[in-house]
Amino acid sequence: MIERYLVAASSYAQDIDNLILLIAVLVGFWLVLCEVVFFYFIWRFRARDGHKAEYVSGENKAHKRWITIPHLLVLVCDVFIIYGAVRVWVNVKQTLPPPDATVRVIGQQWAWTFVHPGADGKLDTADDIAKIDELHVEVGKTYHYELSARDVLHSFSVPVFRLKQDAVPGRIIRGWFEPTKTGEYSVQCAEICGMGHGLMGARIMIETPGEHAAWVAGQKPLSLASAR
Amino acid sequence: MATADITTDAHHHHEQTFWSKYVFSTDHKMIAMQYMFTGMFMAAIGGFMAYVFRMQLAFPGMEVPLFGLVGPNDYNALITNHGTIMIFWVAMPVLIAAFGNFLIPLMIGCDDMVFPKINRLSYQIFLLSAVILLISLAVPGGGFAGAWTAYPPLSAQAQYSGTALGSTLWLVAVALEFVAFLLGGINFVTTAMNSRAPGMKMYDIPMVIWMIVIASVLFMASVGPLIAGAIMLFMDQVVGTGFYDPARGGDPVLWQHLFWFFGHPEVYVVLLPALGITADIMCVFARKKLFAYRTALWTVFGTGILSFTVWAHHQFVAGIDPRMAHIFTVTTLLISIPIAELCFIYIATLYGGSITLSTPMLWALAFVAEFLIGGVTGIFLGASGADIYFHDTYFVLAHFHYTFFPIAIIGTFAGITMWFPKMFGRYMSEFWGKVHFWGTVIPFNIIFIPLFFLGTIGQHRRIYDYTNFPELSLPWMQDLRQLATVALIVMLLFQFIFLINMFYSMFRGKKAPKNPWRANTLEWTTESPPPHGNWPEGLPEVYRGPYEYSTPGRDEDYWPQNVPS
Numbered sequence: 001m002i003e004r005y006l007v008a009a010s011s012y013a014q015d016i017d018n019l020i021l022l023i024a025v026l027v028g029f030w031l032v033l034c035e036v037v038f039f040y041f042i043w044r045f046r047a048r049d050g051h052k053a054e055y056v057s058g059e060n061k062a063h064k065r066w067i068t069i070p071h072l073l074v075l076v077c078d079v080f081i082i083y084g085a086v087r088v089w090v091n092v093k094q095t096l097p098p099p100d101a102t103v104r105v106i107g108q109q110w111a112w113t114f115v116h117p118g119a120d121g122k123l124d125t126a127d128d129i130a131k132i133d134e135l136h137v138e139v140g141k142t143y144h145y146e147l148s149a150r151d152v153l154h155s156f157s158v159p160v161f162r163l164k165q166d167a168v169p170g171r172i173i174r175g176w177f178e179p180t181k182t183g184e185y186s187v188q189c190a191e192i193c194g195m196g197h198g199l200m201g202a203r204i205m206i207e208t209p210g211e212h213a214a215w216v217a218g219q220k221p222l223s224l225a226s227a228r
Numbered sequence: 229m230a231t232a233d234i235t236t237d238a239h240h241h242h243e244q245t246f247w248s249k250y251v252f253s254t255d256h257k258m259i260a261m262q263y264m265f266t267g268m269f270m271a272a273i274g275g276f277m278a279y280v281f282r283m284q285l286a287f288p289g290m291e292v293p294l295f296g297l298v299g300p301n302d303y304n305a306l307i308t309n310h311g312t313i314m315i316f317w318v319a320m321p322v323l324i325a326a327f328g329n330f331l332i333p334l335m336i337g338c339d340d341m342v343f344p345k346i347n348r349l350s351y352q353i354f355l356l357s358a359v360i361l362l363i364s365l366a367v368p369g370g371g372f373a374g375a376w377t378a379y380p381p382l383s384a385q386a387q388y389s390g391t392a393l394g395s396t397l398w399l400v401a402v403a404l405e406f407v408a409f410l411l412g413g414i415n416f417v418t419t420a421m422n423s424r425a426p427g428m429k430m431y432d433i434p435m436v437i438w439m440i441v442i443a444s445v446l447f448m449a450s451v452g453p454l455i456a457g458a459i460m461l462f463m464d465q466v467v468g469t470g471f472y473d474p475a476r477g478g479d480p481v482l483w484q485h486l487f488w489f490f491g492h493p494e495v496y497v498v499l500l501p502a503l504g505i506t507a508d509i510m511c512v513f514a515r516k517k518l519f520a521y522r523t524a525l526w527t528v529f530g531t532g533i534l535s536f537t538v539w540a541h542h543q544f545v546a547g548i549d550p551r552m553a554h555i556f557t558v559t560t561l562l563i564s565i566p567i568a569e570l571c572f573i574y575i576a577t578l579y580g581g582s583i584t585l586s587t588p589m590l591w592a593l594a595f596v597a598e599f600l601i602g603g604v605t606g607i608f609l610g611a612s613g614a615d616i617y618f619h620d621t622y623f624v625l626a627h628f629h630y631t632f633f634p635i636a637i638i639g640t641f642a643g644i645t646m647w648f649p650k651m652f653g654r655y656m657s658e659f660w661g662k663v664h665f666w667g668t669v670i671p672f673n674i675i676f677i678p679l680f681f682l683g684t685i686g687q688h689r690r691i692y693d694y695t696n697f698p699e700l701s702l703p704w705m706q707d708l709r710q711l712a713t714v715a716l717i718v719m720l721l722f723q724f725i726f727l728i729n730m731f732y733s734m735f736r737g738k739k740a741p742k743n744p745w746r747a748n749t750l751e752w753t754t755e756s757p758p759p760h761g762n763w764p765e766g767l768p769e770v771y772r773g774p775y776e777y778s779t780p781g782r783d784e785d786y787w788p789q790n791v792p793s
Contacts, residue, residue: 005685006699019613027604034571034600041578042593045514046585052785053778054580058520058573067520067572074568078561081611085557088613093550109388152382153480155545155620159686159699162617168481168547169381170474186699190620190688192375194388195301198692 009185009206010161011178012092017162019084026077092163096176100141107147107154107167110196112187119216129219133202135187138212139179147173155191158204166191179206244760254344255760259351260330261651264644266351267322270358274313275720281306281692286706286713288693301390303692304373309365311376312398315498316405317358319636323501324409324447325354327643328416328440330651334751335434337425337768337790339761341415350411357404364397372398375690377487380472380480384464396465403458406451413444425750425790427770431525432789434749434774435518438525439504443497446532450493457486481547488539495631496535500528502639503570506592508774509646510574512747513589514581515785517775519573527573531566538563544615553612560610567603571596582778582785586745587661591642594669595634602630605680620690622683626676633672641668641726648730649744653756654737660729667722674715678708748788749774 001024002008002017045053056063102123104115114135118127123146129136137143147156149167157164161177189200207215253259276294283290284298291297298306329347333340341347365371372394374383383399386392420433420441460471461483470476472483511518518524537559544553574596583589605627608614618624641664648656687700694700694709743752750770754763768790776787 002684016613016617019611020608020617023608023611023614027607030568031600031604034575035597038575038578038593038597038600041575041581042583042585045578045581045583047515047582051582053515053582055517055778055780056519056576056580057517058576059522063576064520064523066576067523067569070572071565071569075565078564081607082558082561085611085613086554089550089553089557089616092613092616093545093553152385152388153379157620157688159617164545164616164619166546168474170479171547173547186686186697188686188688188697191379192304192382192690194382195304195373195390197304197690198300199696201697 007160007181007183007185008162009179009181009183010158010163011180012088013160013162013180015088015091019088022084023081026081030074030077093175096144096174097142097178099144099176101138102144102146103135103137105135105145105147105156105167106150107156107189107193107200108150109152109194110189110200112154112156112189112200112202114202116216118219129216133187135202135204136212136215137179137204137206138209139182139206140209142176142178144174144176147175152193153191154189154193154200157188157190158185159188160185160204164190182206182208182211252348254340254348256329256333256341256344256347257651257758259347260326260328262351263321263329263354264326266355266358267318267326270313270317270321273362274310274318275723277306277310277313278716279720281310282713282716284692285694286710288695298692300692301370301373304375304690305365305371305391305394307690308373308375309361309371309398312402313361314632314636315376315494316402317361319498319632320405320409321354322640323498323505323636323643324416324440324443325350325412327436327501327505327647328412328444330647331751332416332419332437332440333423334650334754334758334762335437335749335774336420336423336428337750337763337770338419338423339763339767342419342423343415346411347415350408350415353404353411354408357401357408360397360404361401364394364401367393367397370394377491378461378483379487380461380464380483383483384461384472386465392465396462399458399462399465403455403462406455406458409447410451413448416444417441417448425768425770428789431522432770432773434504435507435521435524436501436504439500439507439528442528442532443500446493446500446535447497450490450497450536453486454490457483481543484543484546485539488542489536491542492539493532493535496531498635499631500532502595502635502642503528505639505643505646506595507574507577508749509588509592509642510577511775511777512646512745513586513592514578514583515777516577516579516581517777519576519579521773521775524570524573527566527569531563531570534559534563534566538610541610541612541615544612545619557610557612561607564603564607564610571600571603587656587658587665588642588646588745590662590665591638591645594665595638595642598630598638598669598672599634602627602632602634605630618683620688622679622687622689624683625689626680626683629676629679633676637668637672641665644730646745647751648733649740650751650756650758652734652737653740654733654735655740655744656733656737657729660725664722664725664729667725668719671715671719671722675712675719678712682708743788746784746786748776748786750789753788753790 001021008014106113111132114131116129117123147167149169154167165175185204187202187204280292280295283292369391382388463469470478472478472480540556541560740756750768770789778785779787
């Protein structure tokens with residue numbers, strides 16, 4: 001459904017889309033049913049000359065059935081939706097599969113800083129690569145992100161991943177993603193963060209292993225860059 | 229009864245000057261009018277703000293007629309204050325304060341609120357809060373621009389927001405508004421519980437009165453934590469404390485909990501009066517008894533209690549413990565049960581009716597039809613897994629406009645067109661009323677359906693110019709934004725028809741009798757408009773419930789509450 005307009009480029013993007021589709025079908029059914037009955041009643045019971053309305057208190061069991069049965073069916077739909085939502089949530093937010101690499105994501109007014117592990121694959125070493133508004137990842141690898149904010153709240157949002165997580169000053173929030181499609185996509189800040197909030201977009205480059213290695217090799221290590 | 233007579237007499241002997249009648253009045257009906265017209269004035273400002281920022285979105289960088297260039301901070305201040313105004317200075321004063329003040333004494337059959345002077349004080353504080361809010365828009369640095377949710381640290385520290393004075397005045401205005409509604413709420417609950425006409429039992433109270441009373445209780449029970457939170461935010465802003473500053477041991481997420489602990493019940497605070505207005509109107513114009521009155525009432529109590537347990541669904545991705553999300557997903561989805569039940573009750577009420585599509589009835593029916601859309605789209609956001617994606621997109625924005633617009637705009641117009649003959653003793657024009665109805669409801673859908681779609685494909689909120697996001701600035705997306713903006717302008721223009729119809733009818737409309745809609749409730753048993761003291765010849769007594777329409781064995785298809793059996 002959403003994929004027609006927005007690529008699904010993470011391992012869990014399709015799960016989230018499917019959950020949204022499940023909800024759309026269930027609530028769509030109730031919405032259409034209610035609206036159809038509602039408009040039918042408005043037409044069917046329009047005022048006509050010499051025709052008096054019925055007296056229905058709705059207090060006896062035979063009448064109440066008309067609301068209690070649908071209402072129990074709504075509850076059944078809720079159970080399905082809760083099950084689907086919890087399953088997706090546990091996978092995306094509550095579990096951390098072992099990572100192939102970790103990136104550091106830092107929000108500040110009004111730019112994203114991404115610290116990539118360099119050739120050694122580890123953060124906090126001499127070959128770390130820090131980039132402003134540019135995140136480079138390799139397709140098919142599991143990444144952890146360490147999300148923090150320097151000043152106010154920000155929200156790390158990658159629509160093609162269907163991923164969103166607020167960045168909170170004073171905390172490091174850990175999460176994960178696994179890119180499944182190559183290409184260049186948008187990274188947003190989804191939490192209002194002041195005057196430049198509307199400018200706080202970054203790009204994510206999802207690369208094949210070869211492209212990614214070439215990109216890493218072409219970067220000057222962080223320590224050298226800052227020494228100059 | 230004797231006491232009541234003495235008070236009514238006292239009112240009559242008292243000479244009323246312009247000031248005591250219109251400005252320092254303690255009459256609940258005058259205070260209701262003050263709230264209503266102040267709310268409508270603020271709605272005009274809030275609507276104008278929507279026009280300005282929608283123009284910027286449709287035509288980025290354009291000099292907006294009647295405003296000028298919209299800078300990024302202007303944009304943020306406009307959306308912030310649009311939200312704040314529409315909820316705190318439009319929905320609440322009109323739905324709760326205006327209708328509560330006007331209807332409670334008239335529908336329960338007493339001469340005024342139990343604390344008339346507290347009532348007057350409530351409006352005065354409310355007016356002061358509105359003035360402070362308007363001043364905050366014009367101070368150096370500009371108005372507060374950190375969204376109506378005011379999340380710190382952005383709202384707490386001027387170094388990040390750049391609006392030192394604007395933020396603080398905004399906060400003071402909101403806090404004063406809360407004080408005004410606490411005072412009003414005390415009055416509403418006390419009056420409804422203590423001053424009912426003899427014979428009016430709990431289950432004889434019209435639904436709209438119950439709804440306003442329950443809404444007041446919800447408000448009073450939920451606002452405390454936020455007032456504490458607001459004081460801490462004020463201290464952070466002004467004194468430099470660090471309640472929300474992690475560098476000094478504070479926590480920004482604390483505010484979010486306090487804010488939404490209030491903020492979610494607040495949705496029901498404004499929803500319930502609109503639901504009540506709708507229920508009463510539907511019964512009158514379908515000539516039907518409300519389906520399962522007692523079930524409906526207990527369902528509303530259930531909704532109110534549940535509404536205190538769902539707040540963190542606004543914070544799924546805010547950095548809360550991920551395990552906590554499950555609890556709030558369950559409670560949030562559960563609240564769909566009472567709300568669905570109410571929808572079924574409303575639909576069932578129409579069954580077997582004799583429906584006249586008068587202007588108030590059109591508004592009431594539109595409320596149900598549109599609110600359903602707002603209700604079901606909330607399920608996507610209450611389901612934690614789907615909210616990861618939808619959070620802070622235009623899907624959220626379209627969803628809550630499909631709830632708040634039916635509540636604050638459709639519900640208000642339903643109420644005004646219903647009780648206008650009682651308020652002013654004259655009819656509004658039905659023809660122009662219907663023109664205004666269609667001219668409002670059709671554009672409303674054309675505004676927000678495209679925004680649902682844009683949100684679904686990833687358009688995030690509170691962005692003043694999408695040309696900075698290549699994926700979101702394709703030509704057809706810009707076309708949808710322009711469509712929404714044009715529809716908004718059309719809708720705003722149609723509001724002039726309402727204003728002309730209202731003010732013209734107030735002075736020149738056809739005279740209305742006591743009970744133009746042939747309704748059962750007590751307000752229709754006194755003069756239109758009701759005199760000071762409401763029933764100068766003596767207060768009414770009640771013999772039955774409010775919804776005895778089309779009772780078998782009676783010639784008339786209505787049976788007023790005050791007519792002895």
